[in-house]
Amino acid sequence: xxxxxxxxxxxxxxxxxxxxxxxxQSFNPDSGSDDYALPINSNVFNAxxxxxxxxxxxxxxxxxxxxxxxxxxxxFHLAENVKWHDGTPFTSADVKWTYDTIKxxxxxxxxxxxxxxxxxxxxxxxxxxxxxxxDSGIMGFLAWYGIFxxxxxxxxxxxxxxxxxxxxxxxxxxxKFENFTSGVAVTLVKNEDYWGEGPYLDKLIFQIIxxxxxxxxxxxxxxxxxMGSFIPGVDHDKYINNPxxxxxxxLYANRTYFTFNFKEGPxxxxxxxxxxxxxxxxxxxxxxxxxxxxxKAEYYISPLFTWALNEDAKxxxxxxxxxxxxxxxxxxxxxxxxxxxxxxxxxFSGFEDALVVAQANLKExxxxxxxxxxxxxxxxxxxxxxxxxxxxxxxxxxxxxxxGIRHRIHSSGxxxxxxxxxxxxxxxxxxxxxxxxxxxxxxxxxxxxxxxxEDLPMxxxxxxxxxxxxxxxxxxxxxxxxxxxxxxxxxxxxxxxIDD
Numbered sequence: 001x002x003x004x005x006x007x008x009x010x011x012x013x014x015x016x017x018x019x020x021x022x023x024x025q026s027f028n029p030d031s032g033s034d035d036y037a038l039p040i041n042s043n044v045f046n047a048x049x050x051x052x053x054x055x056x057x058x059x060x061x062x063x064x065x066x067x068x069x070x071x072x073x074x075x076f077h078l079a080e081n082v083k084w085h086d087g088t089p090f091t092s093a094d095v096k097w098t099y100d101t102i103k104x105x106x107x108x109x110x111x112x113x114x115x116x117x118x119x120x121x122x123x124x125x126x127x128x129x130x131x132x133x134x135d136s137g138i139m140g141f142l143a144w145y146g147i148f149x150x151x152x153x154x155x156x157x158x159x160x161x162x163x164x165x166x167x168x169x170x171x172x173x174x175x176k177f178e179n180f181t182s183g184v185a186v187t188l189v190k191n192e193d194y195w196g197e198g199p200y201l202d203k204l205i206f207q208i209i210x211x212x213x214x215x216x217x218x219x220x221x222x223x224x225x226x227m228g229s230f231i232p233g234v235d236h237d238k239y240i241n242n243p244x245x246x247x248x249x250x251l252y253a254n255r256t257y258f259t260f261n262f263k264e265g266p267x268x269x270x271x272x273x274x275x276x277x278x279x280x281x282x283x284x285x286x287x288x289x290x291x292x293x294x295x296k297a298e299y300y301i302s303p304l305f306t307w308a309l310n311e312d313a314k315x316x317x318x319x320x321x322x323x324x325x326x327x328x329x330x331x332x333x334x335x336x337x338x339x340x341x342x343x344x345x346x347x348f349s350g351f352e353d354a355l356v357v358a359q360a361n362l363k364e365x366x367x368x369x370x371x372x373x374x375x376x377x378x379x380x381x382x383x384x385x386x387x388x389x390x391x392x393x394x395x396x397x398x399x400x401x402x403x404g405i406r407h408r409i410h411s412s413g414x415x416x417x418x419x420x421x422x423x424x425x426x427x428x429x430x431x432x433x434x435x436x437x438x439x440x441x442x443x444x445x446x447x448x449x450x451x452x453x454e455d456l457p458m459x460x461x462x463x464x465x466x467x468x469x470x471x472x473x474x475x476x477x478x479x480x481x482x483x484x485x486x487x488x489x490x491x492x493x494x495x496x497x498i499d500d
Contacts, residue, residue, distance in 0.1 A: 010476065014498035015203040019215045019228035021350055022376050023182050023208060027169035029148035030098065030107045031160055033384075033415060036376065038145070039228075040186050040206060042491040044085075045148035045171035048076060048095060048127070049139065050489040053250065053478055055304075055400045057139050058487060061090070061149055061172065062127070071134035071436075076127040082195040084151050085170045085177075092121035097152035099129075105160060108414045109146035111407060112137075115433070136436040137401030143489070144400055146414075174199040174494035183208055200497035210349050225474055229350075230466040233292020239469045246472055248480050251295060251465035253302040253399035256354065257458040258345075258391055259408075262418040265390045266330075266343055273456040275326035276391075279365035280358055281318045285461050289354030293467065297460035300449040305402045307438045310449040315460060323365035332366070340366035346389045347371065348379040354461055355393060383417060392417060395464055402445055403433050409448075409457050420457035473499045 024037035029045050050060040062076035082090040096119040103110050115135035120128040131138065141147065149172070154165045169177050174196065175188035186206040190199050209215040212229045219227050231239065239245045258276065260267035267273050282296040299309050324340075332340035347355065355371060362369050369391070374382065383389045396415060398405050406429045407413045411421040425448060432444040452458070468479040476495045478484040484495040 008475075010198075010200045010495070010497040011499060012200045012497070013202055014500070015205060016201050016226070016474070016493060016496060016498070017205045017207055017224045018226045019219070019224050020186065020206040020208050021215075021228045022210055022348070024180070024186065025377055025380070026161075026166045027177070028150075028160060028163070028166040029169075030102050030109065030146045030150060031105070031166075032380075033108050033146070039491045040177075040188065041148055041169070041171075042173075042489055043175040043188055043204060043493055044169050044173045044177055045150070046173050047143060047148050047489075049143045050492070051140060051143035051400050052488070053485050053490050055140070055253070056486065057143050057400075060143075060489075061095070072131045074129045074131075074138070076129070078125045078127065079195055080125055082172050083193060084153075084172055085191065086151075086154075088151070088153050089124075090149075090151075090172050091124040092127045093124075094149050094152045095119065095127045096121050097156060098148075098150045101150070101155070101160060102146065106414075107146055109141065109144070111410055111413050112141035112144070112404075113147075133434060134436075135433045136441070137403040137433045140400035140404070144404070145397065174492070175204055178203075194494070196494060198494040198496075200495070201493060204493060212352075222471075226470060226477070230291075230293045231469055233287075233290075233467075236292065236467050239467070244472055245469050246474075246480055248468045249465065250468055250479060251304070251463060252397065253304045253404070254395060254397045254464040255297065255302060255460055256290075256351070256393070256395040256462050256464060257297075257460045258358075258393050259420075259458050260391050260418045260456075261387060261389055262420050262457075263387070266341055267391055269330050270455065271326045271330050273459065275323040275330075275365055276362065276367065277456055277459045278316060278319045278323040278326070279362045279367065280459070280461060281361050282315070282461060284361070285354050285357045289357040290462050290464075291353070294465035295463040297462050300452040300458075300460065301402065301405060301445060302398050303463060304399070305445070308402055308442045308445040308449075310446040313446070313450040313453040315453075318361065320364045327366050334366055338366055339363070339368045342368040342370060343390045344370045344372050345391045345393060346379060346383050347373055347393045348376045349373060350395070351393045358461065387417070387419065389417075401433070402441070403429060405429075405448070409452065416457075418457070420455070422451060422455060422457075425451055425455075475499055 022036045025034050029041040046061045048062045050058050063079050065076045099119050115131045117130045117132045174194045176191050178187040178189045180186045188204040190202050218224050240247050286296040327340045334340050359369050383392050408415045428444050428448050475497050476482045476484045478488050
């Protein structure tokens with residue numbers, strides 16, 4: 001912990017091994033949501049701009065940019081002499097093709113790019129984005145998720161969902177794809193012709209270890225360098241102020257929550273969602289479920305946006321008695337064991353501990369929640385594509401701008417799994433980005449929180465955070481107190497090096 005690490009001369013060479021919780025489904029970085037592919041894509045591809053760990057916007061393929069006076073046009077000046085991994089020159093045409101395709105093909109970030117009217121390319125090194133209206137969140141969205149610039153010459157005229165490059169990606173990033181063995185690892189190698197600073201490492205290996213305890217043991221044994229999960233809170237004191245390790249606590253605008261099928265099933269009734277919300281003991285989830293990492297959820301929007309928090313619409317404390325009354329109002333009668341209803345939750349791995357706590361809480365309220373754990377690809381098919389579920393559990397980033405919540409609650413949001421639809425929410429989400437003045441925006445997002453508290457499209461359990469911990473020989477990681485923290489996106493290892 002402590003002050004930002006001072007600059008030292010990096011050393012070249014070495015392999016960094018990073019834990020990964022499951023198999024990536026595709027290395028197409030923009031077509032869909034795939035958190036297992038994101039760490040790989042963050043090193044194979046570049047975006048127009050990037051967002052640091054502290055949510056600052058920094059240059060990437062665009063080295064500088066200018067806004068028009070009315071806020072409806074942005075001119076980006078691109079880095080020169082950038083090449084794709086196959087040697088083809090990168091140009092502004094790749095940027096235009098990427099954004100046009102995300103919008104046309106309903107890529108994962110399409111809703112976030114709704115304000116874009118057109119993308120112009122005056123020359124190979126200039127991109128002009130004209131907006132339908134001023135959008136205070138647009139720069140954050142261009143730096144965030146599902147917006148990596150893709151190679152036009154590889155994808156144009158093909159189905160971007162089935163293009164062979166989806167499993168053999170070609171980017172402009174600091175590392176090149178080498179191979180992927182399902183259930184084992186993804187390997188990237190140094191891009192010797194990288195246009196930016198670095199990379200210093202020879203190789204990145206993303207080792208697939210689904211089980212948290214197995215991964216933690218592998219990290220303790222020195223078999224991996226960085227974990228994809230987190231150190232249990234009970235072990236934090238082993239590493240804080242330990243001279244062999246560097247630590248930093250990071251709290252993210254990333255939240256874990258339950259969401260529901262709004263069209264059919266028991267939780268289509270808002271009273272059942274309210275009962276679900278009241279049944280949860282978030283203190284217990286924090287202590288036993290996430291083991292002291294992060295924070296318990298108290299608001300209906302990320303607490304990092306302090307200027308917009310609605311103190312009159314906070315998440316209620318556990319109230320089993322009131323929860324049971326609401327279930328009875330829905331017409332259910334308790335059996336001899338006090339159970340009113342049995343429902344199923346479809347999840348993929350990663351939520352086990354928190355879900356077991358929530359399951360016990362819900363049983364007290366007479367809701368017997370049966371856990372159906374699926375492989376991620378099967379979960380995508382059942383929940384995201386077919387919408388064949390009662391309830392599911394997710395975690396995800398709800399930034400970088402406060403308007404990032406639209407991805408999950410707007411009627412056309414890419415992660416609105418249950419088809420929640422509130423015309424007023426849609427209207428407010430649009431109003432919320434028209435001004436950059438926080439005094440103007442705050443009342444809008446406070447009203448959004450009030451509506452969420454009544455409709456409950458999401459029932460939040462906790463804020464996600466980790467005690468980032470790494471051995472001292474691993475230098476300049478973006479999650480630590482380092483120079484890289486202010487220069488590259490989280491998970492980009494272009495500036496990282498190993499001191500042997």
